[in-house]
Every structure is written in C-alpha cells, then in structure tokens.
Amino acid sequence: MKSIEFESAQNVKIEYELASVGQRTVAAMLDVIAFLIYFIILSLILGLANPFGYSPDGMGKMSFVILLAIKIPWIFYNPLIEYLTQGQSLGKYIMGIRVVTISGERPGLREVFTRWIFKGDFIWISADPFAILIWIGIGLIGILFAGTSERRQRMGDAMANTIVIRNKSSMSYSLRDVLSIKSQDNYTPVYQNAIRLTDEDMLLIKNTIQRVRANPNTETKNFAVELANESARLIGLEETPPKRLEFLQTLLQDYVVLTR
Numbered sequence: 001m002k003s004i005e006f007e008s009a010q011n012v013k014i015e016y017e018l019a020s021v022g023q024r025t026v027a028a029m030l031d032v033i034a035f036l037i038y039f040i041i042l043s044l045i046l047g048l049a050n051p052f053g054y055s056p057d058g059m060g061k062m063s064f065v066i067l068l069a070i071k072i073p074w075i076f077y078n079p080l081i082e083y084l085t086q087g088q089s090l091g092k093y094i095m096g097i098r099v100v101t102i103s104g105e106r107p108g109l110r111e112v113f114t115r116w117i118f119k120g121d122f123i124w125i126s127a128d129p130f131a132i133l134i135w136i137g138i139g140l141i142g143i144l145f146a147g148t149s150e151r152r153q154r155m156g157d158a159m160a161n162t163i164v165i166r167n168k169s170s171m172s173y174s175l176r177d178v179l180s181i182k183s184q185d186n187y188t189p190v191y192q193n194a195i196r197l198t199d200e201d202m203l204l205i206k207n208t209i210q211r212v213r214a215n216p217n218t219e220t221k222n223f224a225v226e227l228a229n230e231s232a233r234l235i236g237l238e239e240t241p242p243k244r245l246e247f248l249q250t251l252l253q254d255y256v257v258l259t260r
Helices: 022-046 058-075 078-084 090-095 109-117 122-127 129-148 155-160 175-179 192-196 198-214 218-235 244-259
Strands: 003-007 011-020 095-101 162-171
Touching: 003 192, 022 090, 022 129, 058 078, 058 122, 058 175, 078 109, 078 192, 090 095, 095 109, 109 122, 122 129, 129 155, 155 162, 155 175, 192 244, 198 218, 198 244, 218 244
Parallel strands: none
Antiparallel strands: 003 011, 011 162, 095 162
16 A cells, blocks of 8 residues: 655645556546547437548538547546646546645646646547547557656656645544543643644544554654654643653643543
C-alpha cells in the first residue's frame, strides 16, 4: 500500500493512501460509460441517423456540427467537474478517490487543465475513428506511466504536481472514537493546555497509540515520537516528557476530562 503524508492545520501529519492504478482505471471507465449513455440518449433525441460518424453530404456535415455540440460537454467534463467538486469526477466519486495537489490542497484551474491536456480528451472533437484509437493509446500510456511512478502519477499529474488519493485517511477518525474514551472519577488533568488541541488531534493521538501497541516497529515508534514532540510544542511545553507514549495517553485523558 503506497501512501503520502500531509500536514494538517495543527501541524500534525495525516496519512492518506494513494489511489491504485486499478481504482483510477475503473473510475475513468465509469466516466466513459456515463458519457456514452448521455451521448446515445441525446443523439436519439436529436434524431441523428449515424451518431458515431457523418456522411460527406450536406446533411452529414450538419450532423457533424450537432455531434460536436454534443461532444463539447464531454471534452471539458473532467477539468470543469474536478475543479467544481474539489477533485472528483463521477467515476472518482463512485470509487472514493479524488485529485489533490502534492501539498494536499484542492486543485486549481491550472492543475485541472494541465491534467486535461495530457489526457487527450480534446481528440474527441474529431469524428475520425483513428483519432479515438489515439485517445485510447494515450490512456494506456497513462496507465503504464502511473503503474511505474512512485506516486502513481500519470504524465499529466507529474506536470500539474497533482496526485490521486483515497478520500479517507488510513487512520479512521470519528467523534465516536473520542466519546469512547472513558474518563476517570476524581481525575485531575496534568496538562491544562490540552484544550488547545482539537478533536482531530486527539483522534490522531488515539490511533497512533493503538498502532504502536499493535505494530511496534521503527516507523510507528518514530511517528509517535514526532507526534509527542509536536503535541508538546502546541500545548506550550519547553521539553517533551521522556516517556512519549505515556505523555500522549495523559494528553488524551486530559483533553477528554477538560472538554466534557
């Protein structure tokens, strides 16, 4: 499982799983299927005799103009929908993935249109079947590129400095997790400034403690140390207590008691 870390507003690292090539491919196929349904229905409504081509006579040329008008929404579908929905097309929404910048922010117009240029959707302007084969070829190259890329980026992602991630972080957070922490009767909080932290911080601390206990390898221990150091800084401590995990547990209990 490949993942990437982003830093939250509280300067705490949150890990997200990168979307797999398979998930991205299925999402793209779902988008194409949705377009084909739209394309066929609209062609039938407009009475096009040959929705996938045009004849050389005058009526055929008129049909091509209508076909072009039908195709334009699809041609600009991906950049516009990804910009308006913060990185998700219909297919990506169904697959639970989205486009973000390398820093974890929503993509802007520059990013989405850079991705679009390298996707080749503008080729649909042509009615030549050979042009469609070129479009399919570009898609296959994109799959190959993403499959060999460290961050699973296709060429358009690399040029736009974007990645595709799963919507949910690899650590599952919910308010229920916080409320499930039992408070102690007659407990006096050790760190009164624990209230400076947020529910998100506490959930991250809770999940980190669980990860260290379940899988005490070097990576999880180092992450717990970094989290303890950052948490100590946020609550105003000059030094982090030497027993990092115990410190995080105390912070967690203090926060629950102080905010209930």
